[in-house]
Amino acid sequence: MxxxxxxxxxxxxxxxxxxGESIESWGRYLSVKVNAVEVFRRDLGRLSAKRRDxxxxxxxxxxxxxxxEKKYRLTRGVLETLREDRYPGTVAMLTKSPLVLRDLDVIAALARKEVGVTITATDDAIGRxxxxQAPSAADRLRTLAELNAAGIPTYAFVGPLLPHYRHRRDLLDELFRRIRDTGTRALFVEHLNTSPHIQQRLQPLLARTEPEVRAVYRTARQADHRRALSGMVMDLVGKYGFEIRLGGVIDHQADRNRAAAP
Ligand code: SF4
Structure with missing residues (x-):
């Protein structure tokens, strides 16, 4: 947790x-489920035959x-359980961490698997x-390249799609080019989620930035901003020959607006 x-x-x-933790304290606490492997093994054993895919x-x-995870090895334990079980369904993984490479041997032995690496910017100042406290962009790109070299199916998760790309197409182009250069061919792309609980942590951080940065983030909520950015993404998807999952850029705000419409 x-x-x-x-x-x-x-x-x-x-x-x-x-x-019992607040929204604001996210990132400052960690509760380790030390019996996760044991519980997972039990739950997997209870899975009905028709749900095993x-x-x-x-x-x-x-x-x-x-x-x-270096110390507790819980994720590795869960993957080993799936390997021993010969689990036939897809094991989908998503991370920002090169530590996933430690478990390449177990991942490779799974029947169906896919590893995604989240990468939002090649500029580590923005990343930081x-x-x-997440690993650098260079480490994540290297992770994708090593997964691809090992023959593991991969994708990149470009989410959130940072709002400044609307004004810096060159940087978005560089991000897509560098992902393509790792050998990854599939992408999920998601607009910035503007839910109130996310704003609660993001706004105090933005308040300490330049007015121009705050202005760009304000426009991130607007439909025309999202349309323009989605258009740029789809152009680059074509340019670099990516497969974009879910048919386009994921937009939770548009989904919420549609759901709220009379
Ligand atoms: S976005 Fe992912 S890596 Fe970042 S804090 Fe949330 S769960 Fe952790």
């Missing part, structure tokens, strides 16, 4: 409600390869500002 990478835009900060995702509300 928690994530020591502490990204300012993390949607999972709401998880604190399950352990379900996709299992590691992980959507924390990073399964953050620093303490928003992804406060």
């Amino acid at each position: 928690g994530c020591s990478f502490a990204c300012a835009y993390c949607y999972a900060s709401f998880m604190g409600r399950f352990c 379900a996709t299992i995702l590691l992980s959507s509300v924390t990073d399964a390869w953050q620093g303490p 500002f928003l992804e406060v």
Whole structure:
């Protein structure tokens, strides 16, 4: 519970409600589920035959390869359990950490697998500002390249799609080019999620930036900004020959607006 990478835009900060932590303290606490492998083994054994092709995702509300995993080896234990079980469904993994490479031997032995690496910018100054304690962009690109060299199916997760790219197409082009150069051919791309609980952590950080930066983030909520940025993404998807998953740029705000419409 928690994530020591502490990204300012993390949607999972709401998880604190399950352990008495505030939205603001996300990134400053970590509760390790030390019996996770034991519990997972038991739950997997109870899975009915017809559900054994379900996709299992590691992980959507924390990073399964953050620093303490070196010591606790829980993620590795879960993957070893899946390998021993000969689990036939897809094991989907998403991380920002090169520590995933430690487990290449187990991942390679899984029947169906895919590893995604989140990468939002090639500029580490931006990365350090928003992804406060996460591994550098260079480390993540190297991780994708090594996964590809080992024959593991991969994708890059470009999310959140940072708002400044609308004014710096060259930087978005560089990001896509460098992902393509790792050998990765599939992408998920997601607009900045503007949910209130995310704004609660993001706004105090933005308040300490230049007015121009704040102005760009303000426009990130606007439909024309999102349309323009989506158009740039689709042009670059074509230019570099990527497969874009879910058919386009994921936009939770547009989905919420549609759901709220009378
Ligand atoms: S690595 Fe993922 S789960 Fe962890 S803080 Fe960043 S966005 Fe949240």
